[in-house]
Amino acid sequence: MGKNSQVIFHTIFTGERLLLEVTLIYGFINSVILALVALGFNLTFGISGVSNFAYGALYILAGYTVWILVNQVSMPFAVAAFLSVIATGIVGALLYRLVLLRVRGQIISEVIATFGVGLAILELFRFMGFTGFEYTLPPFSDGAILIGNTYVDHQRIWIVVAGIGIAVGLYFFTHHTKVGLAFRGIAQEEKTALSLGINSDFMAGLSVAFGSALAAVAAILVLPRGTISVNDGYEVLINAMAVCIVGGLGSTPGVILAAFLIGYAQMITDVLSGPHWKMIVSLVAIFVILVVKPSGLFGKQKELEERI
Amino acid sequence: MAQKRKERIDRGIKVRAEDIFALTSYREMLYIAVPPAIPVVLLAVLPLLLPAYWQKVFISTAIFALLAMSWDFLVSVGMVSLGQALFFGLGAYASGVLDHYFKLPVWLTIPLAAILGGLLSTLFLLPVLRLRGIYFSMVTLVVPLMFERIIEATGIFGGTEGLTRLQPIGNTWLELYIVALAALAALFGFRRLMTSDYGLVLKAVRDNDRAVMGAALNIYWLKTQALFITASIGAFCGAYMTHLYMFVGMPAFALDYSILPIASAVVGGMGTFAGSFLGSFILVPLSEALRGIGGLRTVIYAMFLVVFIVALPEGIFHYVQRKYQQFERWVYVEK
Amino acid sequence: MHSENQFEKILDVRGLSKRFGGVRAVDDISFHLYRGELLGIIGPNGSGKTTLVNLITGFVTPDSGKVIFYDQDITGWMPYRIAALGIARTFQMARPFTGLPAFKNLIIPLYSKRVRKLLGGKYGDRDSVSKDLLEEVGFERDSAVITKAAGSLPHGYLKRLELAKCLALRADLIILDELFSGLSIAELASILPIIEKLLAEGKTIVMIEHRLRELFRIASRVVVLNYGSVIAEGKPAEVMEKDEVRKAYLGTEE
Numbered sequence: 042m043g044k045n046s047q048v049i050f051h052t053i054f055t056g057e058r059l060l061l062e063v064t065l066i067y068g069f070i071n072s073v074i075l076a077l078v079a080l081g082f083n084l085t086f087g088i089s090g091v092s093n094f095a096y097g098a099l100y101i102l103a104g105y106t107v108w109i110l111v112n113q114v115s116m117p118f119a120v121a122a123f124l125s126v127i128a129t130g131i132v133g134a135l136l137y138r139l140v141l142l143r144v145r146g147q148i149i150s151e152v153i154a155t156f157g158v159g160l161a162i163l164e165l166f167r168f169m170g171f172t173g174f175e176y177t178l179p180p181f182s183d184g185a186i187l188i189g190n191t192y193v194d195h196q197r198i199w200i201v202v203a204g205i206g207i208a209v210g211l212y213f214f215t216h217h218t219k220v221g222l223a224f225r226g227i228a229q230e231e232k233t234a235l236s237l238g239i240n241s242d243f244m245a246g247l248s249v250a251f252g253s254a255l256a257a258v259a260a261i262l263v264l265p266r267g268t269i270s271v272n273d274g275y276e277v278l279i280n281a282m283a284v285c286i287v288g289g290l291g292s293t294p295g296v297i298l299a300a301f302l303i304g305y306a307q308m309i310t311d312v313l314s315g316p317h318w319k320m321i322v323s324l325v326a327i328f329v330i331l332v333v334k335p336s337g338l339f340g341k342q343k344e345l346e347e348r349i
Numbered sequence: 350m351a352q353k354r355k356e357r358i359d360r361g362i363k364v365r366a367e368d369i370f371a372l373t374s375y376r377e378m379l380y381i382a383v384p385p386a387i388p389v390v391l392l393a394v395l396p397l398l399l400p401a402y403w404q405k406v407f408i409s410t411a412i413f414a415l416l417a418m419s420w421d422f423l424v425s426v427g428m429v430s431l432g433q434a435l436f437f438g439l440g441a442y443a444s445g446v447l448d449h450y451f452k453l454p455v456w457l458t459i460p461l462a463a464i465l466g467g468l469l470s471t472l473f474l475l476p477v478l479r480l481r482g483i484y485f486s487m488v489t490l491v492v493p494l495m496f497e498r499i500i501e502a503t504g505i506f507g508g509t510e511g512l513t514r515l516q517p518i519g520n521t522w523l524e525l526y527i528v529a530l531a532a533l534a535a536l537f538g539f540r541r542l543m544t545s546d547y548g549l550v551l552k553a554v555r556d557n558d559r560a561v562m563g564a565a566l567n568i569y570w571l572k573t574q575a576l577f578i579t580a581s582i583g584a585f586c587g588a589y590m591t592h593l594y595m596f597v598g599m600p601a602f603a604l605d606y607s608i609l610p611i612a613s614a615v616v617g618g619m620g621t622f623a624g625s626f627l628g629s630f631i632l633v634p635l636s637e638a639l640r641g642i643g644g645l646r647t648v649i650y651a652m653f654l655v656v657f658i659v660a661l662p663e664g665i666f667h668y669v670q671r672k673y674q675q676f677e678r679w680v681y682v683e684k
Numbered sequence: 685m686h687s688e689n690q691f692e693k694i695l696d697v698r699g700l701s702k703r704f705g706g707v708r709a710v711d712d713i714s715f716h717l718y719r720g721e722l723l724g725i726i727g728p729n730g731s732g733k734t735t736l737v738n739l740i741t742g743f744v745t746p747d748s749g750k751v752i753f754y755d756q757d758i759t760g761w762m763p764y765r766i767a768a769l770g771i772a773r774t775f776q777m778a779r780p781f782t783g784l785p786a787f788k789n790l791i792i793p794l795y796s797k798r799v800r801k802l803l804g805g806k807y808g809d810r811d812s813v814s815k816d817l818l819e820e821v822g823f824e825r826d827s828a829v830i831t832k833a834a835g836s837l838p839h840g841y842l843k844r845l846e847l848a849k850c851l852a853l854r855a856d857l858i859i860l861d862e863l864f865s866g867l868s869i870a871e872l873a874s875i876l877p878i879i880e881k882l883l884a885e886g887k888t889i890v891m892i893e894h895r896l897r898e899l900f901r902i903a904s905r906v907v908v909l910n911y912g913s914v915i916a917e918g919k920p921a922e923v924m925e926k927d928e929v930r931k932a933y934l935g936t937e938e
Contacts, residue, residue: 092483094490143659149429152486153611154658156431160608161651168644275604279494282487290484317502324495327488331476335484546791546810549784553792556781559743563775564793565767565853 062189064312070197072304073204074263078277079284079296080211081255087291088215089224089248092151095136095159096256097278102162103129103257104269105171107178118179126257133253137246145245159278167271180265200262207258212293224248283323287330289337298338302326351681363674384673385537388626392533396525403637404525408593410633411532412586416610417617417625418535419582424619425543426575427482427555432489433583433610438496438602440466440584445512445597455516459588466584471577478572493602500599511598518592528589532626535582539622551575605647609633612654618664627666691718694857694888700739700749709735711912712749717857722879722889724899724920727909728932733892734776736909737859741773742766753857768798772855774846776862776892782835786823786845789834790814793852802854814852821848822874840871847878858882859890864898872898896924908932 078100085093093099103125110121136158144150180196187193215221227241227248256277264273288299303326310318330337366377395407416433423430444462447453453461473492477485501509518524542548551571553561558568591597609632610625617628632650639646657664695717702710710732717723725733738744740751742763750759758766772793781789793799794810819825821844829841837845843863850858864872872895879902882889893899899906900920908916908923910932916923923929 140655140659144662148483149424149486150658150662152429152431152483153615154655156490157651157655157658160604161648161655164644164647164651168648275494279491282491286484286487286491315502317498320495320498320502324492324499327491328473331488335476335480546795549788549791550795552783553781556783557779559763560775560779560781560849561792562743562763563741563767563773564849565764565796565798566792567762567764 060312063191064308066188066191066193068305068308069301070193070201071308072301073201074259075280075284075304076208076297076300077200077204077259077262078256079281079288079300080208080293081252081259082278082281083285083288083290083293083296084211084215084224084255085248085252087285087289087296088293089227089245089252091137091141091245091249092148092155093133093136093141093249093252094152094156094278095162096252096281097274097276098159098162099129099133099253100256100260100277101166101269101271101274102132103260104178104264105166105176107261108176108269111179122261125261126254129257130250130254134246134250136253137249141245141249142242145242159274163271163274171269172271174268176269177267178261178265178269196262196265203258203262207255208293208297215293220244220247280323283327285337287326287337289340292337292339295337295339299326351683353679354682355677356680357671357675357677359675360673388536388623389533391630392529396522396529404521405593406634406637408524408528409637410629411528412590413609413613413633414532414626414629415528415535415582415586416606417613417629418532418539418622419579420610421614421619421622421625422539422543423575423579424614425548425555426551426572427558428478428572428576429482429486430489430579430607431486431611432491432493432607434493434602434604434606435489435496436466436470436580436583437587437590437606438493439469439580440587441591441597441601442506442587443469443584444588444591445515446506448515448592449507449512455518455592458516459585459592462588462591463581463585466587467577467581470580470584471573474576475573478569478576490607493607494604497599497602500602507598509599511596513596515595515597516592517595518589524593531585536622536626543622608647608654609636609650612650612657614664615654615657615662616664618666618668618670619662621664621666621670624664624666627669628664631665691720693717694719694754695740696750696752697740698750698752700736700751701747702735702739702744703747708912710739710746713909713912713914714749715907715914715917717888717890719888720883720886721904722883722891722902724903724906725890725892725909726894726896726899726906727915730911731909731932732912733909734861735912737773737861737890737892740766741771741859764796767853767855768796770798770854770856771859772850772853772857773859774843774850774861774863776865778842778846780834780837780842780845782833784834785831786834786837786841787811787814787818787830789845790817790848790852793849796853799852799854817848817852818845820851821845821878823848839866840868843867843871844875847875851882855887857888857890859892861892862894863891864893864895876902896920 082093082096085091085096106125106128107118107121110116110124111118114121116124136155140154140158141151144154180194181199182195185192185194186198213221215225223244224247227244284296284299284303287303288295288297303323306322306326307319310322334340362377362380365374366380372378392411396404399407416437419436420430420433440462443465444458447458447461448455474485474488477488500506506512518527543552550561550566554568554571561568561571587597587601591601610629613628613632614625615628616632617626618624632653636646636650639649661668693716697716698714700710700713701708713732713736725736727733735744739746739749742758742761742765745760750757752758753766753769753771756769758769780786781792784791788811791810791814794813815825815830818830823829823841823844829837834842834845843866847858847860847863850860863875867875876898879889883902891899891903903920905918906920906923907914908929910928915928915932916926
C-alpha cells in the first residue's frame with residue numbers, strides 16, 4: 042500500500058474528509074471527460090454503424106485548428122472555437138465522401154482506411170513540429186470556485202456542465218428527432234431504412250460529420266487543461282474505445298455508466314498508487330467486461346444469444 | 350455501330366501449361382516453375398550480396414513479411430487484427446524474460462516464446478471471438494498500446510529502459526538464413542494450407558459462419574486455432590528481433606508493428622500471401638531508404654494504406670498475376 | 685391426438701417460447717415428430733415458422749420450453765452440437781460459400797467430426813464424394829455446373845446445393861426452410877422424387893412451406909402456425925378444412 046493510502050485512511054479517520062472529497066469531485070470530472078470523448082465515437086460507430094477510427098486524430102485536429110486560428114490569425118477564441126467545430130465536422134463529412142463511401146459495408150476496409158487517415162493526420166502534425174509547451178488553448182474563463190473544501194477551476198466546471206448537456210442532448214437526439222432516429226435506423230436495418238425513404242448514405246455521412254464535430258467540442262472543452270500533444274490523439278481513441286467496449290457499443294446510457302466506472306476507478310488508483318496506473322484500469326476494465334459480459338454493460342449485441 | 354469493349358483472355362502459355370503435355374516443353378514448365386522460384390532464389394542469394402547495414406534491413410523485411418502473411422491468414426478467416434504488435438510484443442518480452450531471468454539459451458527461448466506468446470495472446474482474445482468482428486479489431490488495436498503504457502508506468506520487465514544485454518543469435522549467416530527460411534516456409538505453407546480442405550473450412554467461416562455452424566463445425570474452435578497460428582508467428586518475430594538486437598523494451602508494442610504488416614498486405618494484395626510477401630519487400634526497404642525524413646514515413650505508409658484499400662484493393666500481386674496469366678484486348682461488338 | 689406408438693418419437697418440442705423485444709415470435713409451441721415422416725410447418729408470413737426452426741436447431745435460445753431429440757435435451761445447445769447429432773437445416777435465404785465452386789461447398793459439412801466419425805477415419809477423396817452427393821440432388825454429373833462458383837449458380841441449383849449440404853452431413857433429421865420457394869414447375873417436379881427417395885431411405889423431414897399444393901403431395905402431417913402459436917395439427921386435408929386455418933390464411937369475412 043502506498044504512502045498515499047495511509048494518508049487517506051488517517052485523514053478519513055481523523056474526520057478530515059478532504060481527500061475523499063477531492064477524489065469524489067475530480068473523479069466525477071474525469072468521468073465526464075471520458076464520457077464526452079466516448080460519446081462522439083459512439084454516435085458514429087456504435088449508433089450509426091459507421092467506422093471512424095480517425096476519431097482521435099479529428100480531436101487533435103480541432104485543437105490545433107483553434108490554436109492556429111487564435112495564435113496565427115489572431116481570431117477571438119469564441120469565433121475560432123466555433124469555426125473549428127464546423128471545420129472538423131466538414132472534415133468528417135469529407136472523410137466519408139472520399140474514403141468511407143467507397144468501402145461502405147466492408148467493415149474491415151472502413152476500419153483500416155479511417156485508421157490510416159487518422160494515423161496520417163496525427164503523424165503529419167508530429168512531423169511538422171507541433172509539439173511543445175506553447176501549444177495550449179485558453180480556458181473559457183479563469184478562476185476557481187470552492188466546492189466544499191476543494192477548489193475546482195472554472196474550466197472543469199464548464200466541462201461538467203457541457204458534458205451533461207451533451208449527454209442529455211444526445212439521448213434526446215437519438216430517440217426523439219427524425220435525424221437521430223435515422224442514425225439508429227441505418228445501423229439496424231439498412232434496407233428497411235432505405236425503403237422508408239431515408240437516404241442511408243447521406244445519413245451515414247451526417248453521422249460521421251456529427252461525431253467529428255462532437256470530437257471537436259470535446260477537444261475545445263478538455264484541451265485547455267494542458268498542452269495539446271499528438272499522443273493525446275491515440276489516447277483519446279484508446280479511451281473512447283475502452284469506454285465503448287465496456288459500456289456496450291451503441292448504448293448511450295451504457296457508455297455513460299462505463300465512463301463513470303472507469304473514471305472513478307482511475308481516480309481512485311491515481312490517489313492510491315499514482316497516475317501511471319490509469320491505463321491499467323482501462324485494460325482491466327476491458328478484460329473484466331470481456332469475461333463477464335462481452336457485449337458490454339448495456340450492450341445490445343447479444344451475440345451469445347442470437348447466433349444468427 | 351460497333352462498340353469497343355475490353356476482353357480478358359487467358360494467355361496461350363497458361364492454358365498449355367495446365368495440360369499434362371506441359372511436361373514435354375521447357376517453355377511451359379518454366380512458366381509454372383519460375384514464379385515460385387523467385388522468392389526462393391531472392392532469399393537465398395540476397396544475404397550474400399548485401400552489405401552489413403542492408404543485411405539487417407533484409408532480416409527486418411523477412412520479419413515484416415511473416416507478420417504480414419500471418420495477418421493476411423487471419424483476415425482470410427474473417428478476423429482483422431489491428432494489433433500484430435500485441436503478438437510481436439508478447440513474444441519479444443517472453444523471450445527477453447526467459448533469457449534475462451531464467452538464463453535459457455537462444456535456441457530454447459525463441460521457440461518457447463513463440464508458443465508462450467501465442468498462448469497468452471489467444472487466451473486474452475478468447476472472449477472477443479464470440480462477438481462481432483469489429484470488437485476483435487478494436488481490442489487488438491487498443492491492447493498493445495495499453496501494454497506499452499503499462500510497462501512505462503509500472504516499470505516491470507525493465508520498464509522504460511527495457512531488458513538489455515540479452516544473448517545474440519550468434520552467427521550472422523544463421524541470423525539471415527533462419528528468418529529467410531521461416532518466411533519461405535510461411536509463404537509456401539500458408540498457400541498450401543489455404544487450398545487444403547482445412548483452409549477451405551477456414552475461409553468458409555469468413556464467408557458464412559452461420560452455415561459452417563449448421564454443418565456441425567465449431568467455428569469458435571476454428572477461429573481459436575487460426576488465432577493461435579497467427580499469434581505464434583507474431584511472437585516468433587518478436588522473439589527473433591529481441592535476440593537480434595539483444596534488447597527488448599516498450600517499442601516492442603509500437604504501432605509500427607501493427608501498421609506496416611497491414612500496409613504490406615494491402616499494397617501487395619490481400620488473400621494471396623505472395624502479395625504480403627511482395628508488399629513487405631517493397632515497403633520495408635522503402636521505409637529504410639526514407640529514414641532521413643523521419644516521422645513522415647508513417648504518414649506515407651498510412652497514405653499508401655488508405656489509397657490502396659480504397660482505390661486499388663486488389664493489390665499489386667493480383668495485378669501482376671493477372672497480367673502474367675491473362676492478356677487484354679479491345680474487341681468490337683456489334684450493337 | 686391418436687396414438688402413433690408404432691412410430692418412434694424422435695423430436696419432442698415442449699412449450700417453446702421466444703420474444704424479440706415486444707413481439708412474441710414463438711408462443712408456447714409444442715408438437716412431436718415421428719421417425720420417417722414428413723411434417724409440414726405452414727402458416728402465414730410472420731407466424732414464427734423460421735424462428736421455431738432456429739429455436740430447435742440452436743441458432744436462437746428460447747426464453748422457455750424444451751427441445752428433446754430422442755432422449756436428449758438439446759434446448760439451448762450450440763448449433764454445431766445439434767448439427768453434430770444429425771439434425772441438418774437449410775436457410776431461407778440460401779447463401780452458399782460464394783467464392784468456392786459448387787462441389788467444394790460440400791467439403792465443409794464433410795469435414796465435420798460427425799461425418800468423419802460415421803464413416804470411420806479420414807475420408808479418401810472428399811471431392812469425389814461431393815460430386816456424388818451433387819448428383820444425388822440433381823446436378824448433372826461431369827457438367828460445368830458442378831465447378832461453377834457457387835455465387836453464380838442459378839436459383840434452382842442453389843436450393844439443390846442447400847439440400848446436398850444436409851445430405852453431406854449424413855443427417856437423420858432434415859429441416860428444409862422454404863425449399864420450394866422460387867422454383868419453377870419443372871424444377872419442383874424433379875425435386876419431389878428426391879425428397880421421396882430420402883423418406884424411403886428412412887430420413888425424417890420437416891418442411892416449412894408456402895406452396896401448399898406441392899407440400900401436401902408428400903407431407904403426412906402438417907402443423908399450422910399463426911402469430912407464434914399452433915392453431916391446428918393433423919393430416920393436410922383435415923387441417924385445411926378447419927375454420928381457424930382458413931381465417932389465418934384468408935382473413936375473416938367480417
